Amino acid sequence: MSNPIEEGKKLAAYQAVDDYITADHKVVGIGSGSTVVYVVERILQKPELKHIVYVPTSFQSKLLILEGGLTLGSVEQYQEIDVTIDGADEVDEELNAIKGGGACQFQEKLVAEAAKKFVIVADFRKKSKKLGTEWTKGVPIEVVPMTYKSVMKSIATKLSFKPISSKLRMAVNKAGPVVTDNGNFVIDTHFGALEDPAKLLRELKLLTGVYEVGLFCNMAEKAYFGEENGSVSILSK
Numbered sequence: 001m002s003n004p005i006e007e008g009k010k011l012a013a014y015q016a017v018d019d020y021i022t023a024d025h026k027v028v029g030i031g032s033g034s035t036v037v038y039v040v041e042r043i044l045q046k047p048e049l050k051h052i053v054y055v056p057t058s059f060q061s062k063l064l065i066l067e068g069g070l071t072l073g074s075v076e077q078y079q080e081i082d083v084t085i086d087g088a089d090e091v092d093e094e095l096n097a098i099k100g101g102g103a104c105q106f107q108e109k110l111v112a113e114a115a116k117k118f119v120i121v122a123d124f125r126k127k128s129k130k131l132g133t134e135w136t137k138g139v140p141i142e143v144v145p146m147t148y149k150s151v152m153k154s155i156a157t158k159l160s161f162k163p164i165s166s167k168l169r170m171a172v173n174k175a176g177p178v179v180t181d182n183g184n185f186v187i188d189t190h191f192g193a194l195e196d197p198a199k200l201l202r203e204l205k206l207l208t209g210v211y212e213v214g215l216f217c218n219m220a221e222k223a224y225f226g227e228e229n230g231s232v233s234i235l236s237k
Ligand SMILES: O=C(CO)[C@H](O)[C@H](O)COP(=O)(O)O
Pocket: 031, 032, 033, 034, 035, 036, 086, 087, 088, 089, 098, 099, 100, 101, 102, 103, 104, 105, 108
């Protein structure tokens, strides 16, 4: 593989699977996005991981599980997950993350919260000193459709954080907004460098109409980054 970004995703994903998923596990959460494709690829290379039940975080990861011939589960069936491995859009030095580039933030958070261990896999571009400096498309805010205008107004007027830009995420190849797996819309709001992402998360979740926010604070215990030079760097608590 000659593309350092793809190689980085694969290196991180393979090492996380090797380090975290073991034959004595019963239930494993599968994140969403292009890096997670390599997580499932690695799992499928290991026959000793075939008996595990896999819980998806999106339509995409449900397909990865089913097409790989793995056993599909849900958080209704399994409230305790051994480990969840997921990608991220940006990860700071405290292991806080922005997620939701694929609009899957709600189910991703549900499955991450249900897990005893939450691990992030990403390529070198996702490493950051402060959230909001590398991923400048904004914090994904999933909202109930009828509230997107009122939430945008609340974001502009009710927070102690001042938004730089706020956009309703529009679909590609469709005239209209992105609709999440839960039937909601996504507003991407850029706040600049975030000194206190957990405070922003708390404030956003109080706004009427906000369903979930793509800020994952104090959740991950480790992040694997596939580097440009072919190594993997690890950030842990
Ligand atoms: O949060 C996500 C989807 O909602 C993804 O995990 C995140 O966007 C990273 O994706 P990729 O691995 O393709 O870079």
